[in-house]
Amino acid sequence: MWTPLLSLALCATSALASNPKRGLISDVNAGTYKRDSNQLTKGSEVSWYYSFGQYPDSKFSSRYQFTMQQFGIDTTADSSGNNFKNLETLMGEVDKTRPKHLMTFLEPAISGISVPDAVAAWKKYIIPIRQKYPKMTVGSPSVINGDASLPWINEFIKTCPECKFDFVDVHYYWTYQEFKGEMRKWHKRFPKKPIWVSDLGFQDYNNPSTQCKIGDKTCVPKIKAMITWMDKTPWIKRYTFRGEFRRDKSGQPLWSFLNNKGNFTPLGKWYLGIA
Numbered sequence: 001m002w003t004p005l006l007s008l009a010l011c012a013t014s015a016l017a018s019n020p021k022r023g024l025i026s027d028v029n030a031g032t033y034k035r036d037s038n039q040l041t042k043g044s045e046v047s048w049y050y051s052f053g054q055y056p057d058s059k060f061s062s063r064y065q066f067t068m069q070q071f072g073i074d075t076t077a078d079s080s081g082n083n084f085k086n087l088e089t090l091m092g093e094v095d096k097t098r099p100k101h102l103m104t105f106l107e108p109a110i111s112g113i114s115v116p117d118a119v120a121a122w123k124k125y126i127i128p129i130r131q132k133y134p135k136m137t138v139g140s141p142s143v144i145n146g147d148a149s150l151p152w153i154n155e156f157i158k159t160c161p162e163c164k165f166d167f168v169d170v171h172y173y174w175t176y177q178e179f180k181g182e183m184r185k186w187h188k189r190f191p192k193k194p195i196w197v198s199d200l201g202f203q204d205y206n207n208p209s210t211q212c213k214i215g216d217k218t219c220v221p222k223i224k225a226m227i228t229w230m231d232k233t234p235w236i237k238r239y240t241f242r243g244e245f246r247r248d249k250s251g252q253p254l255w256s257f258l259n260n261k262g263n264f265t266p267l268g269k270w271y272l273g274i275a
Contacts, residue, residue, distance in 0.1 A: 045273030053084035109152035194237035212254035
């Protein structure tokens with residue numbers, strides 16, 4: 001007989017068997033959401049996910065631990081009336097969901113969020129959450145490869161010593177060759193803090209010729225090698241690789257977890273742990 005207790009036991013067994021570092025983003029195409037979310041929640045290697053905002057996705061939450069994110073510093077609903085990213089509603093959503101982890105402002109150095117504005121928002125909204133939920137771990141404003149993030153985060157820390165965070169949230173969109181060096185740069189800057197690589201894609205969008213192409217037999221092995229390296233690197237505590245979307249009819253992007261019909265690609269099977 002299927003009972004709630006049995007269901008919880010099975011979920012607990014799945015969580016114990018999964019990779020504690022490996023995550024997903026529930027940013028699934030709305031037009032194929034039902035099929036794709038069903039596929040992406042079959043993973044035995046994935047343990048957590050986030051949604052780019054305050055609201056959990058019920059389908060993904062049935063399988064993986066939800067991590068909340070405060071996307072930016074907006075204090076109003078978006079154009080559709082959605083409060084998904086509204087700072088004013090953050091405390092209420094934290095009270096409701098009680099997440100163990102909170103990620104904060106997305107790539108402020110390149111998204112137009114100034115240090116003074118970020119500091120003001122952190123003091124007003126993030127510090128009260130840390131005070132109310134001292135066991136919750138809070139991530140830094142996310143940094144990304146390039147020249148802008150390091151001076152931004154340094155200025156943020158200098159301007160607001162009381163704006164404490166527990167882990168460094170790193171994003172990376174560039175080439176394989178530079179990846180390890182970039183991660184080591186952030187580890188050197190914050191040697192006592194764990195690194196979360198929460199948004200990762202091996203693609204230099206300023207140089208389309210670097211994109212994995214059909215027939216490229218080195219692309220997927222290199223992706224697997226970088227992910228395996230993160231698994232073995234103790235100061236990298238969590239990561240998500242951006243493969244949750246489908247390939248198009250031409251077969252791109254090559255690193256997607258699903259093909260254009262919503263079936264698993266070899267990389268998708270490997271990443272999610274599909275037998």
